[in-house]
Amino acid sequence: DAKTTQPPSMDCAEGRAANLPCNHSTISGNEYVYWYRQIHSQGPQYIIHGLKNNETNEMASLIITEDRKSSTLILPHATLRDTAVYYCIVRVGDFNKFYFGSGTKLNVKP
Amino acid sequence: DVKVTQSSRYLVKRTGEKVFLECVQDMDHENMFWYRQDPGLGLRLIYFSYDVKMKEKGDIPEGYSVSREKKERFSLILESASTNQTSMYLCASRNPGGGRPTEAFFGQGTRLTVV
Numbered sequence: 639d640a641k642t643t644q645p646p647s648m649d650c651a652e653g654r655a656a657n658l659p660c661n662h663s664t665i666s667g668n669e670y671v672y673w674y675r676q677i678h679s680q681g682p683q684y685i686i687h688g689l690k691n692n693e694t695n696e697m698a699s700l701i702i703t704e705d706r707k708s709s710t711l712i713l714p715h716a717t718l719r720d721t722a723v724y725y726c727i728v729r730v731g732d733f734n735k736f737y738f739g740s741g742t743k744l745n746v747k748p
Numbered sequence: 749d750v751k752v753t754q755s756s757r758y759l760v761k762r763t764g765e766k767v768f769l770e771c772v773q774d775m776d777h778e779n780m781f782w783y784r785q786d787p788g789l790g791l792r793l794i795y796f797s798y799d800v801k802m803k804e805k806g807d808i809p810e811g812y813s814v815s816r817e818k819k820e821r822f823s824l825i826l827e828s829a830s831t832n833q834t835s836m837y838l839c840a841s842r843n844p845g846g847g848r849p850t851e852a853f854f855g856q857g858t859r860l861t862v863v
Contacts (some may be wrong), residue, residue, distance in 0.1 A: 682852075
């Protein structure tokens, strides 16, 4: 699976959009981009995934660059409850192993 | 909703003890995983199982073993607990997607302290 690089931490004001970047320059054509988050003292929670098209669900939007070497997770209106560590993962869709890096600690401030 | 349940949230064990961490999922998932999580290191894969009685080593299997006798249950075993196994342990499950991506569901974690 391709390696991902994320900033260790970011701040965001409550009510504003949070844009979390991820670099995955070695991604291959059949690898998907996944995002999970982990709120303190809980297990990771799935947010969204995509291959090459932008995706949106009730939690977030995922923007993947045309060359697929980077992506951005967007939380459109961040709340205090969105304070968490966000993990970007790339992996082949049906491959069994699932690797996490160190993620980005998002601090949403009032 | 999928539920992945880990038997304990907090455990304290003595060095040298044999420790069992249990994980049960209720969605008939084929794949199950054990990770440990340490500050600054993210989640590291210990073992995973792609079906009953099947297992494969992850990145850090040393000092651990696993058991999957039934589809819904995946046990992590510390053969002889050591202080460097003090960590948060997370279990996850998913179904393979037949080439399509599927999400993994995680338990709440077990914080193990070895003294």
